[in-house]
Amino acid sequence: MPVLTRLIPSPVVVDIRAGALDDLGGVLADERISHSGKLAVAVSGGSGARLRDRVAPSLPGADWYEVGGGTLDDAIKLAGAMKGGHYDAVVGLGGGKIIDCAKFAAARIGLPLVAVPTNLAHDGLCSPVATLDNDAGRGSYGVPNPIAVVIDLDVIRAAPARFVRAGIGDAVSNVSAIADWELANRVKGEKIDGLAAAMARQAGEAVLRHPGGIGDNEFLQVLAEALVLSGIAMSVSGDSRPSSGACHEINHAFDLLYPERAAAHGEQCGLGAAFAMYLRGAHEESAHMAEVLRRHGLPVLPEEIGFTPEEFFRAVEFAPQTRPGRYTILEHLDLKTDQIKDLYADYVKAIGS
Numbered sequence: 001m002p003v004l005t006r007l008i009p010s011p012v013v014v015d016i017r018a019g020a021l022d023d024l025g026g027v028l029a030d031e032r033i034s035h036s037g038k039l040a041v042a043v044s045g046g047s048g049a050r051l052r053d054r055v056a057p058s059l060p061g062a063d064w065y066e067v068g069g070g071t072l073d074d075a076i077k078l079a080g081a082m083k084g085g086h087y088d089a090v091v092g093l094g095g096g097k098i099i100d101c102a103k104f105a106a107a108r109i110g111l112p113l114v115a116v117p118t119n120l121a122h123d124g125l126c127s128p129v130a131t132l133d134n135d136a137g138r139g140s141y142g143v144p145n146p147i148a149v150v151i152d153l154d155v156i157r158a159a160p161a162r163f164v165r166a167g168i169g170d171a172v173s174n175v176s177a178i179a180d181w182e183l184a185n186r187v188k189g190e191k192i193d194g195l196a197a198a199m200a201r202q203a204g205e206a207v208l209r210h211p212g213g214i215g216d217n218e219f220l221q222v223l224a225e226a227l228v229l230s231g232i233a234m235s236v237s238g239d240s241r242p243s244s245g246a247c248h249e250i251n252h253a254f255d256l257l258y259p260e261r262a263a264a265h266g267e268q269c270g271l272g273a274a275f276a277m278y279l280r281g282a283h284e285e286s287a288h289m290a291e292v293l294r295r296h297g298l299p300v301l302p303e304e305i306g307f308t309p310e311e312f313f314r315a316v317e318f319a320p321q322t323r324p325g326r327y328t329i330l331e332h333l334d335l336k337t338d339q340i341k342d343l344y345a346d347y348v349k350a351i352g353s
Contacts, residue, residue, distance in 0.1 A: 008195075009235040011126065013148035016224045018217060021051065021116070021152035025058030028114065033147055034088035037061035040111075041091040042078055042102040047118035047159065048094030055093065062091070070097025072104075072134040072141075079105035089114055089147065095163070096121050103143045104130040112147035119159035120167035120223055122265050123243055125149065126231030138255060145235050151224045153217050161297070162264065164214045164223070168296050169270025171226040172289060173247040174204030176273035179280060180245030180328040188327050193242075199233040200242035208292055245328045247273035252322035253315040254307070263305035270298050271305070275316070278347040280329045290351040300351055313340045 012032050015023070028034050039062040043049050052064065065081055068074050078101055082090065092102025093116045106113040107130075117125045124131060126149050130141045156164065178201045184190040203226035212219030233242040240248075250272030255262045262268065270293050277286035290300040299305045302312035317337055320330050335343070 008232070009128070009145050010232050011146050011148050011228075013150070014228055015149070016151040016153070016221060016228070018153040020150050021055065021155060022058075024055060024116065024150055027148055027150055028059065028089070028091070030148075033112065033114065036088055038085070038087050039063070039089055039091055040065060040082045040085055040087045041093055042067050042098060042105065044094035044098040044118075046094070047155075048098055051093060051118065051155070059091075063087075067094075067098050067101050070101060070133060072132040072139065075101040075104035075130070075132055076108070078102070079108040082111075083109050087111060091116060092146075093118070095119050096124055099125055100130040100132055103146070104132060104141055107143040112144070114148045114150065115146040116150045116152075118155050119163035120151075120156055120220070120227055121163040122167060122170045123227040123230035123234075125151075126228045127240075127243075128231070128235045129240060140240075145231065149228055151228075153220050153224070156220055156224070157215070157217070161214055164220070165296050165298050166264040166266030167223055167227055168207055168214075169264075169266035169268075169273075169293065169298050170243075171207040171223060171230065171266075172204055172292065173245075173266075173269040173273035174200045174226075174230060174243050175208060175285075175289070176247045176276045177241070177243050177245035178204070179277070179282070181241055183280070183329060183332060184327040187332060190327065193237040196233040196237035196242045199229050199236065203227070203229040203233070208289065213296065241326075244323075245326075246276035246279070246319065246330045249319035249322050249326070249328060249330060250275070250315055253319040256322060257315055257318060258307070258311065261306060263299070267299055267305055271300055271302065272319075274300050274351070275344070275347055276329050278350060279333060279335075279343060283350055286347070287351050301348065309341075309344060313337050313344065316340050 041062045042065050089112045090106040091114045092099040130143045185192050207226045230243045247269045251268035254268050274290045
């Protein structure tokens with residue numbers, strides 16, 4: 001019998017606590033990450049740049065690169081600038097766009113990435129995917145998992161509250177995504193990776209059922225851990241299935257149909273998840289999810305993020321086109337506009353005002 005059945009791609013270091021940033025130098029000195037101290041640090045012009053003075057003294061061998069935005073071109077330029085530096089690793093310090101740029105650039109030049117997020121807006125901080133804007137809109141690119149993740153809860157607490165709330169919506173949407181995966185298994189025979197599903201489901205449930213709020217370190221710890229676990233679950237399964245179902249299809253539809261008006265990723269995913277749970281007949285679960293999202297200040301109706309119901313109906317009908325080949329409750333029901341309109345009216349009544 002085999003003693004080792006499979007290897008799970010995961011960070012060698014996950015440090016989530018208040019004050020973690022002060023020990024970043026010690027984490028990076030781990031010989032599995034950097035034996036020489038020669039590091040490339042990618043920072044944003046915002047939150048990352050503001051932390052540079054605090055972090056730089058502990059990284060005397062580092063070269064710093066300011067990244068202009070979150071596009072594919074930005075990531076390619078970053079990789080080109082770092083290519084001849086003979087670095088041990090790349091550190092991404094900033095928000096989600098900077099982490100994704102650093103992920104892509106590190107993968108392009110064959111270096112490990114250390115993710116040091118300054119907010120918890122979504123589960124991309126530890127996922128094997130970099131989401132970058134390109135000439136065609138927005139693309140997802142496969143990359144290795146970060147070799148380490150350092151999350152300072154004091155830094156997270158100082159971030160705009162909307163970013164933390166968005167992370168809640170993304171984490172909670174796992175519950176809906178796993179239900180879609182199970183539906184695809186029953187109807188289409190799609191194979192479920194049980195470990196990946198368990199990790200993603202428990203991450204979502206932990207956030208969904210925690211009584212705390214974004215001003216509470218205990219809650220932020222659970223949220224950060226949930227987002228890390230979601231990313232690792234995607235690595236285990238080899239795709240985004242554990243954390244992406246109808247909820248994310250609706251999110252992508254908003255992004256594609258209304259690119260100038262789209263809300264935060266996690267806000268749209270949370271709304272999509274609550275509605276998708278209602279569509280599959282899980283009315284009590286949908287109402288509970290909506291209640292939790294509301295408690296955290298997240299939208300559960302399209303009007304709360306600036307869309308009319310009619311625009312939402314269009315997004316829901318268009319959503320299956322965003323992920324061809326993925327089977328969710330939306331593909332299963334194959335809803336038309338009038339059906340979506342009727343179901344939405346029932347959903348609004350069910351979750352209350």
